[in-house]
Amino acid sequence: MIERMLVALVSVLALVVVLVCAVARPFRLPEAAFAVPAAGAVLAVGAVTPAAVREEAERLGPVIGFLAAVLVLARLCDDEGLFRACGAWMARRAHRRPQRLLGAVFALASLITAVLSLDATVVLLTPVVFATTARMGARPGPHMYASAHLSNTASLLLPVSNLTNLLAFTAAGVGFTRFALLMLLPWLAAIAVEYVVFRRFFARDLAEPAAPAEPPAATPFPLFALCTVAATLVGFGVASATGLDPAWAAAAGAAALAVHALAHRRTTPRALVRSASLPFLAFVLGLGVVVRAVVDNGLGSALAHVLPDGTSLAALLGTALLAALLANLINNLPATLALVPLAAASGPGSVLAVLLGVNIGPNLTYAGSLATLLWRRVAHDHGHPVSLGEFTRLGLLTVPAALLASTVALWASLLLMGV
Template sequence: MLAPTVSVLALAVVLAGAVARPFRLPEAAFALPAAGAVLAVGAVTPEAVREEAERLGPVIGFLAAVLVLAKLCDDEGLFHACGTWMARWARRRPRRLLGAVFGLASLITAVLSLDATVVLLTPVVFATSARMGARPGPHAYASAHLSNTASLLLPVSNLTNLLAFTATGLGFTRFALLMLLPWLAAIAVEYGIFRRFFARDLAAPAAPVEPPEPVAPPLFALCTVAATLVGFGLASATGLDPAWAAAAGATVLAVRALARRRTTPRALVRSAALPFLAFVLALGVVVRAVVDQGLGTALAHVLPDGTSLPALLGIAALAAVLANLINNLPATLALVPPASASGPGAVLAVLLGVNIGPNLTYAGSLATLLWRRIAHDHDHPVALGEFTRLGLLTVPVALTASTVALWASLRLLGG
């Protein structure tokens, strides 16, 4: 009984540390000792640790490259330009601003990952709302929800997608094609509910503090991101890991930034978030221990088989519940192996649950926790009741709509 008990306790410590971050310690400060503990009591074997390191290595490398790429895009002025574009498009109308936030947050999340939306776009949303004199609530919540919901489209949009991508057996382009309809369906549902939920805030007249000044588009950054996206598709088609394309895009921007003295090697290393990468690896080891000590068998018994519509709905719902109980990263690591037995469609249904489901609670994803800190830093305390009510309205409908859309995509395109 020692190994199962230590495994569960280790996972609890890791999640509690990631949520609370006492003394502002990085997540790795809790995850690395926990991984050592499960290894010490034999809950996971050295061979299993090596397997996890080999499986997560490319994912971690890709994540580091994307984080650097996103930060360099910010240094190039891409996110400042986004704020100006949103303000000019909105024309002092909060409803139009909400539409602009939905559009930009969806694209940024899909292409540069949810971390870019939370860390880099959210402050811009607050600044743009203040400049327009609009109430920030609807737009700030939109950046939080879309950092999760809009991360369905590409394998690179979310760490959960990267963790599951290999298990799907799909190429980069086919993954995107199968997830396009679910992505659109989930975003459309969120937008419709946001319009009704925040109707009073959106109807309040805006009192602009200052008009937005025209900003030249950062063409070099935009072209680099576009080329990187093309590289993702080409890498997948030729059997290369997409991490190489991400690294190439980050290298191009890094060389330019270093040559212009806009950054330093130390800043580049810091933007790669090495402690968080260590956390991901250690978390994988801890979850592997929990799975090996009984969770994997339990999930295999309750996870629906097949890719019929009822089965996909059941898989997505179970993934959403588990994500809110133990966070979406451990939920992905635990659910993908048994789901892969039913084929790529079942794995994609898991991703619907672990990406949309976290909008229900703060603890559902690390992105939501980080967004809450940013909101507090901008003097916008997040009310638990409001957050939960919005989640109860959006998550079940968005999850159902996207799962039906996935079922239709699988029937139309195969998979």
């Protein structure tokens, strides 16, 4: 008994160390520098068996490959000038009106998050938003918070939009197209709630007239990049319908854009490898092993007792709320890894409700998702430190309302599609 308690304690401590170091990044070391040794530690003390490690690696392998391809695809789109063109479009669309700029940011951030993943919104679009507000002479607050919130909330739509979605996609047992159809109404509902709250919360900032420093320049959208992304999205649907792993479609899209970029000398082989973020991929695998140890040594049993069963509206709301709470306590990636296998027993509706919680919930606290932490770092680098009080107040206004609206929309979608 004492030995089992010690093993459980080591597992929890390993998870805490991994999450804290992922947030603090001591000595500027990559997340994998802590996650991989932590995974080795839980294996060494017997908190997880070699067979369980192999099982976790087999489960996460396709997800990690998919993630690598999407990261490369997003970086190459940036190299092609896609995000610069987005910034120019936002400035022209706004026409010196901050309210219209907020609408443009919402539209672009939602689309980019859904198609190219939340990392593209945080790392690539957020700097463009800062540059656009500076050129327009608008207050950056509403627009920078929009990129943070939508990197989480707008990642509900597609399996490729968020790593949490990729982790849950197989467990949900639905194809790519069906996943998107089921999540379309929740996606729209959550974004609509966010927009209404933002308009009221930042009413004073949005009413301040803009004083453009320079007129917006016309920047054409890179046609090849747009066509490649569109073809990749079609490939996801075709691959899912034919039983092929969608990672192959992502890899094909990334390869096509890579060949084009190399031919035009817009990138280098070394830059392509770096854009795959290999240390982060190792972090995901290490984190998966550590979370498996925590789940196998008590967390799984505890969650099984409190996770609602079934797909009634009350059960879906309970599942989404539990997932949101767990995401803010231990981060949304571990929360997804812990909850999805349990939710799968109740069917795809329960798994998708978990995604509502782990994707929308992190807008409440900094630690809810790695994307939010990364966004805060980007904001600081651009001279806009984030107010904890303002971030929290905005989260308290948006998260409960968005969770409620999206869960009701998910329940309706499940009924309409007979799931």
